Amino acid sequence: MAKAKAATSFACSECGYSTGRWFGKCPSCGSFGTLTEEAPVVAAKAARARPLLRLAQVESEDAERIRTGVPELDRVLGGGLVPASLVLVGGEPGVGKSTLLLSALAHISEGRRALLVTGEESAAQVKLRAERLGGTERVEILAETDLDAIAATLEQERPDVCVIDSVQTLYSAEVGSAPGSVGQVREAAARLMRVAKSSGIALFLVGHVTKDGSVAGPRVLEHLVDCVLTFEGDRYREHRILRAVKNRFGSTNELGVFEMTGAGLVGMPDPSELFGRTAGGEVGAAVACVLEGTRPLLLEIQALVSPTDLAMPRRVGTGVDPKRLAMIVAVLGRHARLPLGSADVFVNVAGGVRIDEPGADLAVALAIASAARGAPVREGTAAFGEVGLTGRLRPATQAERRLSECAKLGLTTVVAPADTPAGSSVHVVAADTVGKAVGSALERTGTEAA
Ligand SMILES: Nc1ncnc2c1ncn2[C@@H]1O[C@H](COP(=O)(O)OP(=O)(O)OP(=O)(O)O)[C@@H](O)[C@H]1O
Numbered sequence: 413m414a415k416a417k418a419a420t421s422f423a424c425s426e427c428g429y430s431t432g433r434w435f436g437k438c439p440s441c442g443s444f445g446t447l448t449e450e451a452p453v454v455a456a457k458a459a460r461a462r463p464l465l466r467l468a469q470v471e472s473e474d475a476e477r478i479r480t481g482v483p484e485l486d487r488v489l490g491g492g493l494v495p496a497s498l499v500l501v502g503g504e505p506g507v508g509k510s511t512l513l514l515s516a517l518a519h520i521s522e523g524r525r526a527l528l529v530t531g532e533e534s535a536a537q538v539k540l541r542a543e544r545l546g547g548t549e550r551v552e553i554l555a556e557t558d559l560d561a562i563a564a565t566l567e568q569e570r571p572d573v574c575v576i577d578s579v580q581t582l583y584s585a586e587v588g589s590a591p592g593s594v595g596q597v598r599e600a601a602a603r604l605m606r607v608a609k610s611s612g613i614a615l616f617l618v619g620h621v622t623k624d625g626s627v628a629g630p631r632v633l634e635h636l637v638d639c640v641l642t643f644e645g646d647r648y649r650e651h652r653i654l655r656a657v658k659n660r661f662g663s664t665n666e667l668g669v670f671e672m673t674g675a676g677l678v679g680m681p682d683p684s685e686l687f688g689r690t691a692g693g694e695v696g697a698a699v700a701c702v703l704e705g706t707r708p709l710l711l712e713i714q715a716l717v718s719p720t721d722l723a724m725p726r727r728v729g730t731g732v733d734p735k736r737l738a739m740i741v742a743v744l745g746r747h748a749r750l751p752l753g754s755a756d757v758f759v760n761v762a763g764g765v766r767i768d769e770p771g772a773d774l775a776v777a778l779a780i781a782s783a784a785r786g787a788p789v790r791e792g793t794a795a796f797g798e799v800g801l802t803g804r805l806r807p808a809t810q811a812e813r814r815l816s817e818c819a820k821l822g823l824t825t826v827v828a829p830a831d832t833p834a835g836s837s838v839h840v841v842a843a844d845t846v847g848k849a850v851g852s853a854l855e856r857t858g859t860e861a862a
């Protein structure tokens with residue numbers, strides 16, 4: 413009894429925290445009911461010492477990247493797939509992970525061996541999708557969830573690229589717990605990692621994400637794999653965004669945008685068309701560069717200012733905090749001399765997104781000022797910065813990331829607080845007060861110019 417107690421451990425399926433006894437609430441991440449029992453780890457055998465090498469003696473393989481044939485995917489990967497690497501692709505159910513990877517396999521199979529291991533769908537179900545995508549005739553398929561069988565097959569067949577859909581369905585008899593548990597997923601990833609490195613197979617692992625957006629259970633996986641990609645959907649449109657959260661062989665600032673169509677995912681080479689304002693010279697619209705967690709995102713903010721006879725004019729915001737909106741309206745009235753006292757102000761964040769971050773203040777202010785003055789924001793301009801009660805702009809966090817996001821999406825100018833470092837490819841217009849920002853961001857109207 414005492415022996416079993418000492419050997420058993422419990423792991424949290426959300427954060428991977430491991431403990432010797434069971435808790436209802438995870439002591440590390442605070443989730444409830446997520447601790448599950450894990451089988452004891454078998455003690456390792458004694459090992460012999462190995463010879464060492466100097467780095468100079470290591471033969472560098474000229475790792476030629478494998479083009480996946482999906483340009484957006486290649487870009488996010490940093491120019492293609494590195495042989496013998498492990499890429500984790502996470503995303504919500506139904507976002508299109510299987511579709512994306514099957515079309516990549518279809519292109520790869522034209523010159524190399526491409527294998528799809530499906531644990532989630534039967535081979536016949538995959539065939540349905542394959543018919544929709546086309547060009548998948550040469551892709552090999554294995555419907556299997558037994559980890560040992562998959563590892564053995566990979567070692568024998570040695571395909572160039574293999575997709576495992578999904579890592580949560582894999583099951584190894586050596587680990588006692590159920591498929592999808594932390595222990596199983598960790599074992600599966602570690603095992604496949606060894607196979608990938610020793611057999612030179614580039615592996616894609618599909619992983620489901622939990623409600624808070626992390627790849628389910630095993631944050632541990634993120635340390636293990638070479639690359640972590642997340643695939644996200646826009647709730648209201650058919651657009652999907654692919655980003656690298658981690659990449660050992662490339663930048664994590666790249667993003668790929670796709671549209672889901674009847675014939676599969678189609679890359680959108682010009683995403684600024686989607687997010688930024690397409691109608692140039694529109695009055696009452698501004699582009700905000702906000703941070704969603706650690707991730708920059710461009711959003712269009714729209715405002716309408718209309719005269720009212722109400723004693724208490726309305727300030728209505730969709731997607732913005734009403735208190736912040738009232739504050740921004742008051743600051744604009746006082747420090748940018750906008751006569752908003754007898755006008756209703758409506759603000760809307762396009763696409764139904766909600767912003768909580770103060771860095772979006774300036775773009776909200778610019779949209780309102782544009783609507784009030786009847787002058788559009790200059791074309792290709794985005795803004796970020798927190799508006800203070802004194803009218804001064806406070807610096808926003810992670811300015812570089814926001815600037816590079818603006819550059820990536822084709823914007824040319826960013827209006828930002830005074831001490832924002834200059835961007836490499838976007839022109840930064842520094843403004844210390846909201847009044848100056850409004851002055852430099854709005855186009856001069858005919859009456860003002862005269
Ligand atoms: N005929 C079709 N026309 C347009 N879109 C389609 C069609 N068939 C499927 N889809 C889209 O493909 C999506 C499913 O894609 P896919 O199966 O690749 O997602 P997934 O991320 O692998 O999901 P899961 O997590 O369940 O495995 C659906 O949500 C739907 O939007």
Ligand SMILES: [Mg+2]
Pocket residue numbers: 509510511532577
């Ligand atoms: Mg799938």
